[in-house]
Amino acid sequence: MTSGRMELVCPAGTPATLRAAVQAGADAVYCGFRDETNARNFPGLNFSAEELAEGVRFAHDHGSKVLVAINTFARVNDVGLWKKAADTAAECGANAIIAADIAVLDHVAKNHKQVRLHLSVQAAAATPEAIGFYATSFGIRRVVLPRVLSVQEIAALNRAIEVETEAFVFGGLCVMIEGRCYLSSYATGKSPNLNGVCSPPEMVSYDDEPNSTAARLSGFTIDRYEPGEPVGYPTLCKGKFKAGGKTSYLFEDPVSLNAGGMIAGLKAAGVTALKIEGRQRGKGYVTEVVRAFRKAVDAVEQGGDAIEIDRILAGQSEGSRQTAGAYSKKWR
Amino acid sequence: MSAIALTLGPVFFHWSPDRLSDFYRRIADEAPIDRVHVGEVVCGKRMPFSDPAWPEIIERLERAGKEVVLSTLAAPATVRERRSIEDLCTDERLVEINDVTALPSRSGKPFVTGPFLNVYNEASARFLIQRGATTICPPVELSLAAVGAMAGACPETEFEIFAFGRLPLALSGRCYHARIHGLHKDSCQFTCERDPDGLAVDTLDDQQFLAINGVQTLSNQVQAFCPAPADLTSRGVRRIRLSPHTCDMVEVAKTYRALADGREDPKAARFILSCLDLPSTLVDGYAHGKPGWQAATSI
Numbered sequence: 040m041t042s043g044r045m046e047l048v049c050p051a052g053t054p055a056t057l058r059a060a061v062q063a064g065a066d067a068v069y070c071g072f073r074d075e076t077n078a079r080n081f082p083g084l085n086f087s088a089e090e091l092a093e094g095v096r097f098a099h100d101h102g103s104k105v106l107v108a109i110n111t112f113a114r115v116n117d118v119g120l121w122k123k124a125a126d127t128a129a130e131c132g133a134n135a136i137i138a139a140d141i142a143v144l145d146h147v148a149k150n151h152k153q154v155r156l157h158l159s160v161q162a163a164a165a166t167p168e169a170i171g172f173y174a175t176s177f178g179i180r181r182v183v184l185p186r187v188l189s190v191q192e193i194a195a196l197n198r199a200i201e202v203e204t205e206a207f208v209f210g211g212l213c214v215m216i217e218g219r220c221y222l223s224s225y226a227t228g229k230s231p232n233l234n235g236v237c238s239p240p241e242m243v244s245y246d247d248e249p250n251s252t253a254a255r256l257s258g259f260t261i262d263r264y265e266p267g268e269p270v271g272y273p274t275l276c277k278g279k280f281k282a283g284g285k286t287s288y289l290f291e292d293p294v295s296l297n298a299g300g301m302i303a304g305l306k307a308a309g310v311t312a313l314k315i316e317g318r319q320r321g322k323g324y325v326t327e328v329v330r331a332f333r334k335a336v337d338a339v340e341q342g343g344d345a346i347e348i349d350r351i352l353a354g355q356s357e358g359s360r361q362t363a364g365a366y367s368k369k370w371r
Numbered sequence: 372m373s374a375i376a377l378t379l380g381p382v383f384f385h386w387s388p389d390r391l392s393d394f395y396r397r398i399a400d401e402a403p404i405d406r407v408h409v410g411e412v413v414c415g416k417r418m419p420f421s422d423p424a425w426p427e428i429i430e431r432l433e434r435a436g437k438e439v440v441l442s443t444l445a446a447p448a449t450v451r452e453r454r455s456i457e458d459l460c461t462d463e464r465l466v467e468i469n470d471v472t473a474l475p476s477r478s479g480k481p482f483v484t485g486p487f488l489n490v491y492n493e494a495s496a497r498f499l500i501q502r503g504a505t506t507i508c509p510p511v512e513l514s515l516a517a518v519g520a521m522a523g524a525c526p527e528t529e530f531e532i533f534a535f536g537r538l539p540l541a542l543s544g545r546c547y548h549a550r551i552h553g554l555h556k557d558s559c560q561f562t563c564e565r566d567p568d569g570l571a572v573d574t575l576d577d578q579q580f581l582a583i584n585g586v587q588t589l590s591n592q593v594q595a596f597c598p599a600p601a602d603l604t605s606r607g608v609r610r611i612r613l614s615p616h617t618c619d620m621v622e623v624a625k626t627y628r629a630l631a632d633g634r635e636d637p638k639a640a641r642f643i644l645s646c647l648d649l650p651s652t653l654v655d656g657y658a659h660g661k662p663g664w665q666a667a668t669s670i
Contacts, residue, residue, distance in 0.1 A: 112489055112491035112492070112495075113491060113492045113494065113495075114491070114492060114517075115491065115492045115493055115513075115517045115520040115521050115524075116492075116493070116520050116524075117492075118492050118493070118494045139489070140489070140491065140492070140495060141494070141495040141498050141499070142492050142494035142495045142498070145494065145498055146494075162471075162489075163446075163470075164471060165446075165447075165448065166447055166448070166453055166470075166472045167453075168453060168456075168457075168471075168472040168473075168474075168475050168476070169470065169471040169472045169474075171475060172471050172472075172474045172475050173471070175475075185544075186544075187446075187448075187543065187544025187545075188448075188544070192448070214543055214545060215541040215542065215543050215588070216446060216541070216542045216543060216544065218489060219445075219446075219487060219489070219541065219542055220540070220541040220542075221510065221511060221512040221538075221540045221541065221663070222540050222541050222581070222588065224512040224657070224662065224663060225512075225538065225540050225581075225590055225657075225662060225663035225664055226580075226662060226663075226664065227662055228656075228660075228661055228662040230512055232489065232491065232510070232512070233491075233512060253575075253576070257662060258578075259574050259578055259580055260574040260575045260576040260578065261574070262575070263575050276541075278574075279575060280572045280573065280574060280575070280580070280581070281572070281573045281574070281575065281577070282551055282570055282571065282572040282573070282583065283551050283552075283570055285551060286575065287551070289547060289550070289551060289572060289583070290543070290545075290547065290588070291545075365544050365545075368557065369555050370544075370545060371544055371545050371546060371549075371555055371556035371557065
């Protein structure tokens with residue numbers, strides 16, 4: 040439970056976006072190393088040790104914190120790589136390490152007591168018992184909440200736990216419980232847990248066919264577009280499929296999360312920090328979204344009403360469809 | 372006593388109490404299986420239907436000499452669901468943990484970690500072994516080589532590989548059976564019971580791909596990993612898990628028993644399985660470190 044000002048946690052896929060997020064008003068930025076130890080292991084993204092050290096200096100000079108995501112599951116016989124990433128993050132002065140794997144949590148708890156541990160959304164801890172286990176075993180200070188809980192459930196959870204909670208408010212939306220989804224490896228051999236990637240770009244093809252374009256992942260047709268229709272990225276769980284005689288976006292429509300309208304509700308539910316997804320996003324996007332959410336969070340803190348918050352966030356849709364996801368109970 | 376043991380995993384689907392009773396009666400009487408998991412793991416809303424059936428099923432299985440394991444929910448949410456896990460964890464029988472929620476109440480007593488619990492490396496395995504894990508069935512996306520590497524590093528514990536059945540690939544807070552019928556999870560009308568092996572999900576080009584089972588997404592294809600016994604024993608993997616379907620599971624169990632005893636070779640075993648009334652074709656890509664959908668082959 041918190042009575043303080045809510046913390047705005049923003050994505051930093053590169054040193055340039057880290058600086059942009061800090062300057063746009065992020066209370067904290069989160070980032071990862073350029074390898075499979077983090078869940079956004081995409082080409083051209085992430086940090087070397089030197090870049091992280093420099094990013095931490097920049098953030099600290101501007102009053103922001105740096106949280107380092109080491110949140111994939113360590114490969115068997117290769118746990119050293121994950122431990123080394125944690126050691127490097129600690130040496131660089133990171134304020135917190137975000138981890139999901141018991142092996143990584145245990146290592147940080149035993150060797151870097153000065154670094155806060157945040158439990159990654161990839162750990163999928165959604166009950167007081169699960170969160171309590173991580174708090175007792177590893178001293179986690181914060182849990183990033185799985186995106187399956189309603190605001191009411193988050194409020195009940197916060198009353199039952201001792202650690203802080205962080206909730207996603209904007210960006211990509213996983214419809215499956217994160218950290219427990221193997222759809223990507225089933226189709227492509229690569230997955231968030233094993234490789235830090237979902238629906239990897241090297242497995243994507245856009246095939247022009249008579250009167251349509253098919254978006255495929257590893258040969259599986261994920262969606263098909265009419266000429267002139269905007270073509271989307273074939274993320275597995277946002278595809279159009281046939282089941283029970285119906286063709287539909289079975290798992291989720293191609294939407295992204297925008298819980299901007301829920302900021303006040305999340306604060307009332309006791310949430311400590313709000314997280315913006317999107318380490319794969321560029322500097323311009325991050326600046327704009329962080330600036331808007333900074334204003335929105337400040338307005339909520341000052342007692343602004345829902346209409347004002349809506350107005351502040353009105354431009355943040357990129358023309359795509361949005362949802363408040365599981366925060367609203369009828370999503371389920 | 373053979374080197375490789377057979378486990379029958381929990382039923383993932385919403386089967387009626389009668390179907391469950393009939394199914395386990397045959398397993399008790401006819402299937403050469405050492406250990407049988409019982410209990411609901413996918414959706415707590417189904418528990419009021421199946422709960423009354425379990426005591427008799429357990430009694431029957433134990434009378435037939437099977438070791439019964441009580442499986443627990445993979446994604447508990449409500450107070451009732453959390454309490455059910457806590458209650459099951461007090462049982463003297465072995466308990467299968469499928470969510471960290473169960474760990475505090477089971478720590479110090481023996482348990483199985485199911486494929487929904489993320490055990491990806493020897494360090495996590497050791498941590499759980501110290502707290503009571505006696506059998507570890509790692510996530511289905513791990514290869515036999517990875518499971519074997521963990522087994523090699525933790526020889527005191529039994530490692531189990533998910534060998535047969537539609538692969539459990541994902542869980543969600545959202546119920547897809549409800550969604551496809553225009554309903555919400557809270558008023559789902561239990562439409563998942565219409566699909567006792569899950570509902571097939573095909574791509575727009577009619578490629579077989581996935582299957583839904585309420586909040587769970589499975590592979591459309593059926594895992595049918597048929598290793599030669601030495602492929603397992605040389606890596607220290609000592610258990611094979613078979614996941615229940617409506618096909619003749621006694622025949623599946625007999626086939627795997629013959630395979631594990633070296634009486635049937637992998638190719639013949641796969642052929643026997645392919646002749647059963649399965650919901651889809653056979654795959655085993657994951658076991659080889661490849662995409663899960665890839666067709667079943669020899670090592």
